[in-house]
Amino acid sequence: MVVSVQLSNAFHCQLDEVVNSTPAFEFMQDGHLTNPIREHIRSIAATLPDIIDAAKQVERLLESPGYAVVRNLVPINIDEERGLRGVACFNALLGSPFHMMESIRLWEPLGVRFDTDSFRANGIGNNPLHIDGVNTTYPPDCLLLLCLRPDPAGGGANVIANLQTAVSKLSESEVIELQQPIFEEGKFFGIVGVGPELRPFAVLTRSEVGTWRVRVSGKMLPVMPPGRPKELITRMVELLDEGRQRVPLSAGEGLYINQYQWAHGREPLGPNQKAINEHRRRHFVQSFIRRTDLAEMPL
Numbered sequence: 001m002v003v004s005v006q007l008s009n010a011f012h013c014q015l016d017e018v019v020n021s022t023p024a025f026e027f028m029q030d031g032h033l034t035n036p037i038r039e040h041i042r043s044i045a046a047t048l049p050d051i052i053d054a055a056k057q058v059e060r061l062l063e064s065p066g067y068a069v070v071r072n073l074v075p076i077n078i079d080e081e082r083g084l085r086g087v088a089c090f091n092a093l094l095g096s097p098f099h100m101m102e103s104i105r106l107w108e109p110l111g112v113r114f115d116t117d118s119f120r121a122n123g124i125g126n127n128p129l130h131i132d133g134v135n136t137t138y139p140p141d142c143l144l145l146l147c148l149r150p151d152p153a154g155g156g157a158n159v160i161a162n163l164q165t166a167v168s169k170l171s172e173s174e175v176i177e178l179q180q181p182i183f184e185e186g187k188f189f190g191i192v193g194v195g196p197e198l199r200p201f202a203v204l205t206r207s208e209v210g211t212w213r214v215r216v217s218g219k220m221l222p223v224m225p226p227g228r229p230k231e232l233i234t235r236m237v238e239l240l241d242e243g244r245q246r247v248p249l250s251a252g253e254g255l256y257i258n259q260y261q262w263a264h265g266r267e268p269l270g271p272n273q274k275a276i277n278e279h280r281r282r283h284f285v286q287s288f289i290r291r292t293d294l295a296e297m298p299l
């Protein structure tokens with residue numbers, strides 16, 4: 001199945017028109033781009049066929065299979081800030097772009113840090129399969145991982161795994177246990193756009209259409225005390241790992257992920273990170289998109 005979209009020069013000429021005519025971004029308290037800005041972007045883009053076509057392609061892929069690799073999302077050699085502004089404008093056509101960290105405007109950096117746990121964002125180790133916002137009432141519908149510079153040491157490829165497939169491999173009793181609200185995740189501070197903290201939460205919540213909302217994160221495991229909840233998360237993560245697929249990204253490429261359908265993670269970075277000049281190290285950013293109306297959203 002073709003899950004990639006290649007953006008053309010014509011697309012970028014048209015995106016320039018949108019970026020040039022869009023006023024400075026303003027945000028609401030819940031981290032979303034304000035409606036007038038989003039409406040402005042949408043009305044300009046409505047007249048630009050390559051942009052509309054690309055947005056439709058990405059939207060189709062986000063429905064099925066639930067993820068999309070977009071190549072040439074940020075053209076090589078473009079000023080980074082300008083490039084990100086363009087992508088944010090494009091994202092406004094897919095839904096409502098927002099940031100989850102109150103203190104960071106739209107793009108959360110994913111770099112290389114030695115002073116953080118290696119399994120976390122910015123860490124250098126294996127970033128286990130997870131969804132973002134696992135302990136929130138409304139986890140982001142869609143996440144964009146955008147590669148500005150891959151790891152020059154050859155590591156750090158992204159991985160994804162289908163959540164529904166993993167659930168289908170559980171036993172009946174595990175499905176029952178995973179529906180109990182007995183799971184907790186540590187921190188909830190300065191987080192916006194995803195409703196209140198859900199504590200404790202259930203890993204599995206059945207939606208009206210029979211699929212599952214799956215709240216799971218392999219990042220919970222290292223800090224969980226021994227016991228049944230830890231065994232159940234371990235089992236879920238093992239099932240996700242069985243179906244993991246690598247999605248290595250090159251500079252300028254983005255991976256859009258529908259969080260109802262796919263978990264994501266990152267392989268360990270390559271060796272000797274400290275020997276790499278910090279301006280040459282892996283440099284990604286991430287951003288979120290709300291595609292459903294919260295009022296209509298299942299938990």
Ligand SMILES: O=C(O)CCC(=O)C(=O)O
Nearest residue numbers: 110120121127265266284
């Ligand atoms: O670094 C990456 O590519 C992904 C990191 C991530 O998804 C996370 O820590 O939430």
Ligand SMILES: [Fe+2]
Nearest residue numbers: 130131132264
């Ligand atoms: Fe993540």
